[in-house]
Amino acid sequence: MIKAGIIGASGYAGSEVLRFLLNHPEVEVVGVSAHSDANKKVSELYPSFYQICDLPFLEDEDEVIARADVIFAGLPAGISEPFAQKTLDQNKKFIDLGADFRLDNPEDYAFWYGKKYENSALHQQQVYGLPETHRNEIKQASLIGNPGCYPTSVQLGLYPIMLPHLYANKHIIVNSASGVTGAGKKLTEDTHFTKTNESFHPYKAGNHRHTPEIEQELTKMSGEAIHITFVPHLLPVNRGIVSTMYIDLKKDIKLEDIYKLYQETYQDEQFVRVLPLGKQADLKFVTYTNYCDISLHMDERNHTLIVVSTIDNMVKGTAGQAIQNMNLMFGLKENTGLNYVGPSF
Numbered sequence: 001m002i003k004a005g006i007i008g009a010s011g012y013a014g015s016e017v018l019r020f021l022l023n024h025p026e027v028e029v030v031g032v033s034a035h036s037d038a039n040k041k042v043s044e045l046y047p048s049f050y051q052i053c054d055l056p057f058l059e060d061e062d063e064v065i066a067r068a069d070v071i072f073a074g075l076p077a078g079i080s081e082p083f084a085q086k087t088l089d090q091n092k093k094f095i096d097l098g099a100d101f102r103l104d105n106p107e108d109y110a111f112w113y114g115k116k117y118e119n120s121a122l123h124q125q126q127v128y129g130l131p132e133t134h135r136n137e138i139k140q141a142s143l144i145g146n147p148g149c150y151p152t153s154v155q156l157g158l159y160p161i162m163l164p165h166l167y168a169n170k171h172i173i174v175n176s177a178s179g180v181t182g183a184g185k186k187l188t189e190d191t192h193f194t195k196t197n198e199s200f201h202p203y204k205a206g207n208h209r210h211t212p213e214i215e216q217e218l219t220k221m222s223g224e225a226i227h228i229t230f231v232p233h234l235l236p237v238n239r240g241i242v243s244t245m246y247i248d249l250k251k252d253i254k255l256e257d258i259y260k261l262y263q264e265t266y267q268d269e270q271f272v273r274v275l276p277l278g279k280q281a282d283l284k285f286v287t288y289t290n291y292c293d294i295s296l297h298m299d300e301r302n303h304t305l306i307v308v309s310t311i312d313n314m315v316k317g318t319a320g321q322a323i324q325n326m327n328l329m330f331g332l333k334e335n336t337g338l339n340y341v342g343p344s345f
């Protein structure tokens with residue numbers, strides 16, 4: 001059995017990793033940590049774990065690291081470096097659910113996250129954890145930067161079309177909407193029920209911190225600098241992301257040919273489902289699952305391809321993806337513990 005530990009386990013991301021790992025046939029959860037809820041049992045904080053998991057939240061992350069073979073970190077951005085270093089020093093593996101090991105360029109991190117990398121050598125070892133595009137590197141990695149939730153939906157939606165010859169220009173418009181769990185468990189005025197319920201609004205239009213992460217990875221896929229205009233919105237549901245992307249095509253390409261390209265690219269990918277032409281991706285059917293559903297549409301008059309990509313931000317956008325990465329790192333079947341089907345209605 002793989003011994004797993006979760007630090008920042010009382011948060012939404014950490015507790016979702018725990019929910020999945022408790023059903024993973026090859027994993028035993030050996031320790032969880034939290035500060036404000038230290039010494040409480042998991043089942044006291046989250047009633048869904050009642051009679052299922054009575055582990056106490058430990059205050060000391062080092063104790064969790066000492067017990068485990070792999071650490072999942074559900075911490076706020078900017079504090080993961082020392083925990084990752086301690087884990088690697090003990091020849092163990094570290095999967096960061098936050099943003100501290102996603103960006104290659106230290107200047108991008110400093111600009112968007114307002115903090116410098118302190119341990120530059122550590123970042124030489126980081127591997128970007130999107131299995132569909134970095135699978136071979138992930139298998140060899142000890143330090144994973146698990147992708148952001150919006151970047152996961154956008155990259156999977158655009159990956160097959162990121163071939164230079166298909167583009168008119170290198171600028172793509174992305175509109176995304178996320179459920180409120182994306183903001184974490186801490187209460188804020190913006191995520192208050194009365195503010196979100198029966199409303200829908202953009203935020204950080206054109207300057208969200210996921211922009212450099214998306215551009216970094218799309219640029220790697222296409223081989224030339226890609227720029228996006230990214231507008232996230234807050235959707236009054238608990239879970240789920242819908243990303244709609246608008247791509248100007250260089251020439252007349254039939255939607256059927258693009259559909260074939262998407263089908264070929266993803267034919268061996270269990271967790272990416274390219275829907276038949278005429279269908280529209282809908283977030284309901286991916287909630288609580290590790291699936292990403294993609295639908296393709298064409299604005300014929302303007303040669304504009306429209307791609308819609310849906311995921312559950314807490315699963316393919318966080319915990320499920322992290323476990324998919326762990327499976328790869330430990331040589332397990334990639335879908336182990338992740339074969340859940342979404343709701344039918």
Ligand SMILES: NC(=O)C1=CN([C@@H]2O[C@H](COP(=O)(O)OP(=O)(O)OC[C@H]3O[C@@H](n4cnc5c(N)ncnc54)[C@H](OP(=O)(O)O)[C@@H]3O)[C@@H](O)[C@H]2O)C=CC1
Nearest residue numbers: 008009010011012013035036074075077097098182184185
């Ligand atoms: N929610 C989502 O959809 C996604 C979240 N993420 C990322 O995952 C990470 C966690 O997010 P989320 O679970 O939503 O956040 P939450 O605010 O829900 O949870 C944060 C966790 O970190 C702990 N924590 C906070 N400050 C410290 C500290 N200084 N030292 C140690 N532990 C600390 C908290 O416990 P306590 O307060 O008791 O200390 C809590 O357990 C973030 O980096 C986030 O950006 C990534 C993808 C998607």
Ligand SMILES: CC(=O)N[C@@H](CCC(=O)OP(=O)(O)O)C(=O)O
Nearest residue numbers: 097098099148149178179182183
């Ligand atoms: C709805 C909502 O607020 N979503 C979050 C995205 C959460 C996330 O993935 O952030 P990290 O990159 O830090 O992991 C946001 O817009 O900041």
